[in-house]
Amino acid sequence: MSEISCRECGKSLSGSLTNCPHCGTPINPNIPKYPTFGGSGWPIIVIWVLFVVFMGMLLISMFTFQD
Ligand SMILES: [Zn+2]
Numbered sequence: 513m514s515e516i517s518c519r520e521c522g523k524s525l526s527g528s529l530t531n532c533p534h535c536g537t538p539i540n541p542n543i544p545k546y547p548t549f550g551g552s553g554w555p556i557i558v559i560w561v562l563f564v565v566f567m568g569m570l571l572i573s574m575f576t577f578q579d
Contacts, residue, residue, distance in 0.1 A: 517524050520537040531538055 515524050516527055516539065518532040518534065518537055518539065521532060521535045523532070523534050525532060525539060529539055
């Protein structure tokens with residue numbers, strides 16, 4: 513677990529806090545959250561699956577239409 517410090521007052525903080533108890537500044541976690549759209553995690557999974565399928569089709573077409 514990495515220790516974080518307040519970007520305003522510089523005091524060390526627990527990672528579970530969302531606001532600095534000393535000055536009230538919102539804390540940005542060092543580890544970025546998994547990108548989501550509208551608070552739901554499934555759209556990016558759908559985009560990822562479509563991307564994988566598209567790349568797979570591209571590879572298949574490259575090997576199929578070589579001549
Ligand atoms: Zn602070």
